[in-house]
Structure formats: structure tokens, C-alpha cells
Amino acid sequence: MAIPPGINESDFTAALAEFENAVGKDWVFTRDEDTRLYRDAFSPVQNEPEEILVSAAVAPDNVEEVQAVVRTANRYGVPIYPISTGRNLGYGGSAPNLSGSVVLDLKRMNRVIEVDDKRHFAIVEPGVSYFDLYRYIQDRNLKVLIDCPDPGWGSVVGNSLDHGVGYTWGLYRDHFIAHSGMEVVLPNGEIMRTGMGALPGAESWGDYRYGFGPHVDGLFSQGGFGVVTKMGFHLMPEPEAYLKGIVTVPARQDIVDLTAMVNQLEHQGIIGMPNYNTPLAPHLATPEVSAMLSQPFAQAAQELERWAQGNELGYYSVELQFYGPRETVQSNWRYAQRLIGDIPGATFETLHELEWPIAADEAEGLHKVALGIPNLEIFRLGTRQSADTLGWDGEMWFAPIIPKNGEAVLEAQEVFTEAFREAGMPSFTHPASTPQTWMYRAFVFLMGFPVSKVDVAANQRQREMFTHLANLGAEHGWGEYRTPPIFQDLVMSHYSFNDHVLRRFSETLKDAVDPNGIISAGRGGIWPRHLRDRSA
Amino acid sequence: MMDRRTVLKLGAAASAATLLPGFAVGAPGAGSGVRIERFVFDERFAEAIAKGRDAGETGIPISGVDGDLTRLWYDDLSLRWQRKPMALAGLTAEDALFVLGTLAPAYRMRVVEETEWGIARTIGPTPVSELPLYSWVIAPADRV
Numbered sequence: 001m002a003i004p005p006g007i008n009e010s011d012f013t014a015a016l017a018e019f020e021n022a023v024g025k026d027w028v029f030t031r032d033e034d035t036r037l038y039r040d041a042f043s044p045v046q047n048e049p050e051e052i053l054v055s056a057a058v059a060p061d062n063v064e065e066v067q068a069v070v071r072t073a074n075r076y077g078v079p080i081y082p083i084s085t086g087r088n089l090g091y092g093g094s095a096p097n098l099s100g101s102v103v104l105d106l107k108r109m110n111r112v113i114e115v116d117d118k119r120h121f122a123i124v125e126p127g128v129s130y131f132d133l134y135r136y137i138q139d140r141n142l143k144v145l146i147d148c149p150d151p152g153w154g155s156v157v158g159n160s161l162d163h164g165v166g167y168t169w170g171l172y173r174d175h176f177i178a179h180s181g182m183e184v185v186l187p188n189g190e191i192m193r194t195g196m197g198a199l200p201g202a203e204s205w206g207d208y209r210y211g212f213g214p215h216v217d218g219l220f221s222q223g224g225f226g227v228v229t230k231m232g233f234h235l236m237p238e239p240e241a242y243l244k245g246i247v248t249v250p251a252r253q254d255i256v257d258l259t260a261m262v263n264q265l266e267h268q269g270i271i272g273m274p275n276y277n278t279p280l281a282p283h284l285a286t287p288e289v290s291a292m293l294s295q296p297f298a299q300a301a302q303e304l305e306r307w308a309q310g311n312e313l314g315y316y317s318v319e320l321q322f323y324g325p326r327e328t329v330q331s332n333w334r335y336a337q338r339l340i341g342d343i344p345g346a347t348f349e350t351l352h353e354l355e356w357p358i359a360a361d362e363a364e365g366l367h368k369v370a371l372g373i374p375n376l377e378i379f380r381l382g383t384r385q386s387a388d389t390l391g392w393d394g395e396m397w398f399a400p401i402i403p404k405n406g407e408a409v410l411e412a413q414e415v416f417t418e419a420f421r422e423a424g425m426p427s428f429t430h431p432a433s434t435p436q437t438w439m440y441r442a443f444v445f446l447m448g449f450p451v452s453k454v455d456v457a458a459n460q461r462q463r464e465m466f467t468h469l470a471n472l473g474a475e476h477g478w479g480e481y482r483t484p485p486i487f488q489d490l491v492m493s494h495y496s497f498n499d500h501v502l503r504r505f506s507e508t509l510k511d512a513v514d515p516n517g518i519i520s521a522g523r524g525g526i527w528p529r530h531l532r533d534r535s536a
Numbered sequence: 537m538m539d540r541r542t543v544l545k546l547g548a549a550a551s552a553a554t555l556l557p558g559f560a561v562g563a564p565g566a567g568s569g570v571r572i573e574r575f576v577f578d579e580r581f582a583e584a585i586a587k588g589r590d591a592g593e594t595g596i597p598i599s600g601v602d603g604d605l606t607r608l609w610y611d612d613l614s615l616r617w618q619r620k621p622m623a624l625a626g627l628t629a630e631d632a633l634f635v636l637g638t639l640a641p642a643y644r645m646r647v648v649e650e651t652e653w654g655i656a657r658t659i660g661p662t663p664v665s666e667l668p669l670y671s672w673v674i675a676p677a678d679r680v
């Protein structure tokens with residue numbers, strides 16, 4: 001049995017016995033075949049000394065049991081790492097930042113407390129997955145839409161606590177922004193509620209997120225300040241209609257006007273999530289185009305654009321999604337065409353028109369999450385072409401935030417593509433790369449770095465490149481919004497304004513709130529005092 | 537993907553008492569020693585369909601999947617697993633195995649056997665591709 005760092009065997013044995021008293025023998029896991037289930041399936045350090053392993057796992061069923069476990073951990077100084085469903089693939093899976101931690105697995109706490117389809121909110125426990133919440137809503141015929149990430153198996157709470165994202169309207173698809181109030185077990189075992197939950201008798205927990213006083217909720221996202229045991233979320237009312245149209249523009253520079261116009265639509269609430277892409281995608285791997293792309297960036301960009309125009313393919317596309325009353329979605333689409341029609345050569349096509357309730361077969365072949373339908377299609381071979389063709393075993397996401405404009409997209413294309421070329425590695429980006437738009441007010445220039453279960457040398461190369469790009473991005477003012485544990489210290493080091501005051505302030509809070517440093521040590525690059533030098 | 541070529545047997549799977557009823561030795565699930573309550577086959581491959589048919593003839597309920605596990609999971613397995621864990625075997629591409637293997641631990645089940653069965657070609661309309669198929673067993677943790 002592995003022992004957590006900084007604790008002796010007899011104390012750990014005593015703590016485990018107390019965990020068993022609190023949650024029952026069946027729900028404390030110490031055997032290898034159980035603890036290995038908490039390894040990160042997509043770990044970029046698999047089978048290397050740096051791989052993060054856990055010593056044990058404890059799965060409480062309710063908040064009282066969580067309190068008992070936390071009190072015991074605090075008494076013995078046992079590092080614990082709360083997870084909700086623990087499927088944070090690409091960003092660390094179930095694995096903690098500190099090897100040897102005990103995972104506090106909250107999957108059994110899977111009760112939907114309330115869904116209100118008149119005020120449009122839900123209150124849920126951490127083990128509630130998107131599938132669970134969807135089923136609860138469907139079974140009761142409630143008229144609300146959930147906003148879910150591509151994999152529907154994740155936790156509504158866990159995803160939001162890592163600043164996870166979905167695919168509908170801006171304020172709903174940023175899942176932490178969409179939250180309203182939490183219940184948290186603090187490192188000393190006390191229960192705290194935030195927002196209106198802090199006011200005994202208030203019935204507005206799911207309505208108003210701030211309550212009164214400092215808004216401390218952010219400390220519990222990407223942080224090690226407590227164990228979240230309930231959260232409220234705003235939900236979108238089920239709209240009447242959905243329309244998806246696609247716009248194509250012919251020139252590389254068109255991204256500047258296109259993003260400005262799409263922002264104009266989105267920030268007024270006219271569209272949901274816009275999806276940028278390039279019609280060149282299916283051609284990029286052809287010998288002709290890949291030869292073009294192997295040249296220095298400026299030349300590659302010029303030739304690619306000429307080739308795209310010669311073949312009348314268009315250079316960028318953006319899908320616009322409209323939700324709302326039948327009449328409104330139609331006229332909003334007309335307005336979008338009028339606005340974007342100012343770009344010479346822009347073309348428009350209506351792709352899909354649907355009305356709620358949407359039957360399962362109507363959604364077939366569509367991006368279901370944009371319609372609020374959770375699914376697992378993303379894992380089907382062929383869905384992520386790049387991953388499949390390269391034979392990856394998984395990926396780690398590189399997810400830098402860049403400004404939400406075309407100038408930043410053009411710059412990021414060049415900076416990252418050149419970096420790959422200089423490193424002599426196949427590039428994940430090119431002169432027509434487009435950003436992800438999950439964030440309401442920023443772009444993410446996402447790349448999936450392949451990880452292997454067996455090829456240690458390949459993983460090392462990918463990690464080096466990831467680190468290089470993160471450093472390079474930071475020089476341009478781009479920082480990751482979320483990252484796997486082994487990169488969290490690095491990424492936090494980039495958020496360095498005024499001699500790292502953000503990190504130092506967080507450490508001061510950490511020392512005050514969690515003096516024994518038991519909760520999620522190292523999460524978000526914030527280590528407890530006794531481990532700080534170690535991580536420096 | 538060298539690791540996939542090695543048979544993975546965890547715990548004491550092979551020592552458990554009940555064998556898959558009616559399965560020929562070498563058939564998926566046959567060596568795991570647990571009573572299989574469902575056979576999952578990948579309907580993109582003729583070989584997997586044939587194994588599914590064999591399993592069906594023994595009276596085991598069968599489910600065809602095409603790599604997207606949503607319907608099988610949401611309409612069927614998630615409801616059953618919530619009531620009680622169950623053992624299932626399959627012959628599928630890696631995607632189905634990965635998804636079910638990731639979902640299983642929340643219901644106190646895990647992959648207890650995983651073997652690369654061989655390379656197979658997808659059937660039906662384009663694109664045709666060759667992929668490794670895996671023969672696997674997922675079983676309740678307390679039965680291994």
C-alpha cells in the first residue's frame with residue numbers, strides 16, 4: 001500500500017480506519033487494482049517516475065460523510081483530492097497534483113436536488129453527470145435545456161470547477177459563469193454556503209449568485225480551498241426553434257472583419273456559439289497542400305490562399321446558431337447575412353432548422369450538444385480525425401486564451417506554426433487554423449497533443465513542445481485557461497504580474513484556510529506552505 | 537500500441553467459478569470465468585457480427601454498437617448498472633472498450649480481460665478502414 005507523502009504508516013492506517021468508520025468499509029479503496037483506476041488514462045508521463053499515483057480513495061455518500069473524512073484528513077495531515085466524476089481527460093483525469101494523495105471520490109453523491117423550469121435553474125450534487133441531469137429533465141418533461149461538454153459523462157459540478165465549457169449560448173456554455181451558489185466543506189470540516197445559500201430560509205439560491213459580501217466562489221474552482229458538495233446552475237429555457245447557417249469567406253485576412261461581425265451578433269445575444277472552421281480542412285493532408293505548408297509561414301500562407309481561391313473553396317467558414325422564437329431566428333439569420341454580406345465574396349447557406357421538442361432521429365448527424373443533448377459520440381473512432389489517423393492513445397489539451405479578434409488569430413497561426421517548423425515537428429496549426437469559441441468573450445487556440453501509453457520518448461518530446469509553446473504563448477500575452485497537473489506550476493508562473501502577486505495572494509489565503517495543506521495540494525499552481533519549496 | 541497485444545487479466549478473474557454458458561473455448565469472454573449477462577459486438581465488422589450471432593445463439597442478450605455508445609449507455613446499461621453491476625463481454629474496436637471501461641468503475645466494475653483479437657476491415661459504405669478488434673470482459677469488482 002502506498003503512503004501519502006509526509007505521513008507515517010501508523011497515522012495513515014489510523015486515518016484509513018476512520019475513513020472506513022465514516023463511509024463504510026466498502027467505500028475505502030487501497031488495493032492496487034482499485035487505486036489504479038484513478039490513474040490518468042491520458043497521462044503524458046505514463047509509466048515514468050513523474051506519473052501521479054494515488055495512495056487510496058474514499059467515496060462518501062453524503063455531506064456528513066464528506067465532513068467526517070475531511071476532519072480526519074485534517075487531523076492526520078492526509079492530502080486529499082476531491083473529484084466529482086473524475087473524467088477530466090486531457091486535463092488530468094482523476095489524478096491529483098500531488099502523488100500519494102487520497103482521492104475523495106464524490107460519484108456516489110449523485111442527487112439532483114431541484115430543477116426549476118420557470119426560473120430556469122438546477123441545484124445538483126457533484127456526482128450528477130450531464131446524462132443524469134438530462135434524464136431528470138426528460139422524465140419530468142421540464143422545459144429547460146442543459147449546456148454540456150462533448151463527453152456527456154462528466155459532472156456538472158466537476159466540469160464547472162475546472163472552468164469547463166459547452167456549446168450553446170455564451171452565458172450558459174461557460175459553466176462556471178453559469179453557476180449560482182455553492183455548498184462547500186472547508187478544510188476544517190465546516191460547511192459553508194455561498195450566494196443566497198448563505199441566507200437561511202432564502203429560496204433564491206439558484207437565482208442570484210452573489211448574495212452579499214466578497215464573492216469567494218472562484219476560490220473553489222481550480223483551487224484547493226474546499227470540497228464542493230452542491231452547486232446551483234442557471235439553465236436556458238427550452239427555445240421554440242433552432243436554425244444553423246454557415247457563412248464562407250474567401251480570403252485569409254477576412255477573419256478580421258468576420259470575427260468583428262460575429263462578435264457584434266454574439267454580444268448582442270443574437271446568436272449562440274459560433275463555430276469557426278476552414279473549408280480547406282479536408283485538403284490539408286494532400287501531398288500538394290502539405291508541400292505548400294512545409295514552407296516558411298508567409299509563403300505557405302500566400303500559396304494556400306491562392307490555391308483556395310483558385311479552387312473556389314473559400315478560406316474560412318463560420319457556423320452561426322440561432323435559438324429562439326420561430327420568427328426571430330429567421331429574421332436574425334437575415335440580419336446576419338446583411339451584416340456579413342459586406343465582406344466581398346461572402347456566401348451563406350442555411351444548414352438546419354429544427355423545432356422543440358426535438359426527436360432523437362432529427363438530431364442524428366447533428367452536433368447534439370448544441371441542442372442540449374448529452375452524448376458520447378466524440379469518442380467514436382473517426383470523430384476526431386487527427387487523433388485517429390495518428391493512432392493516439394489520448395491527448396493533452398493545450399488551451400491558450402487569445403483575444404477574440406481576427407488579428408490575434410492571424411498572429412497565433414503564425415507564432416505557433418513557425419514554432420513547430422523550427423522544432424522540426426509536424427505542426428498542429430497552419431495558416432488557416434481557427435479558434436475555439438467556448439468562452440463567451442475570448443478565443444481558445446486549442447491543440448491536442450498526442451500521448452502514448454507505451455512510447456515514453458514520444459511523450460517526452462510532446463511535453464517539451466507543450467512547454468515551449470506555453471512559454472512562447474506567454475511572451476505574446478496568451479495563457480492557458482486550464483491544463484493538466486504537470487503543467488499547472490508552469491502556467492501559473494506565467495500569470496506573473498507584479499512579482500506573481502496573484503499566486504502569492506492565493507498562497508496567503510491557502511495558508512489561512514487550509515493550514516495543514518490537505519486539500520488538492522498544488523491545484524492551479526497553489527501549494528500549501530510545507531510543499532512550496534518542493535515545487536519551486 | 538504494443539500493450540494492446542498482451543492479454544490483460546486482472547485480479548483473480550480466471551479463478552472465478554462460472555463459465556460463459558455455451559461459449560466455445562477461445563470465444564470472447566470464455567476464459568474470464570464470470571457469467572456473462574450481455575455480449576456487445578461492433579456492427580462495423582463482419583467478424584464481430586458473427587461473434588455476436590454466436591453469443592446470441594447461446595441465449596445471451598446481445599447489443600450491436602458502431603463506436604458511439606450513447607444509446608446503449610443511456611437507454612440501457614446505465615439503468616441496469618444503477619440497479620446492480622453485471623458482467624459483459626465484447627468484441628469491438630477500441631472506442632467502445634475505452635468508453636465502457638471508463639464508465640464501469642463508477643458502478644464497481646472494471647475491465648478484467650482485454651485481448652487484441654486481430655485486425656479487421658470495416659464493412660458497408662466508405663470509408664473502409666482496418667482496425668484492431670479487442671475481445672474483452674467487464675465484470676463486477678467483487679467477482680474478480
Ligand SMILES: Cc1cc2nc3c(=O)[nH]c(=O)nc-3n(C[C@H](O)[C@H](O)[C@H](O)COP(=O)(O)OP(=O)(O)OC[C@H]3O[C@@H](n4cnc5c(N)ncnc54)[C@H](O)[C@@H]3O)c2cc1C
Pocket residue numbers: 082083084085086087088089090091092093094106126148149150151153154155156157158159161162163164165166220226227228229378379520523
Ligand atoms: C475528447 C474530449 C473532449 C472533451 N470535450 C470537452 C468539452 O467539450 N468541454 C469541456 O469542458 N471539457 C472537455 N473535455 C475535458 C474533460 O473531459 C471534461 O471537461 C470533463 O467534464 C471533466 O471531467 P469531470 O466532469 O468528470 O470533472 P472532474 O474530473 O470530477 O473534476 C475536474 C477537477 O475539478 C476539481 N473538482 C471536481 N469536483 C470537485 C469538488 N466537488 N470539490 C472541489 N474540487 C473539485 C478537481 O480538481 C478535479 O480534478 C474533453 C476531453 C476529451 C478527451
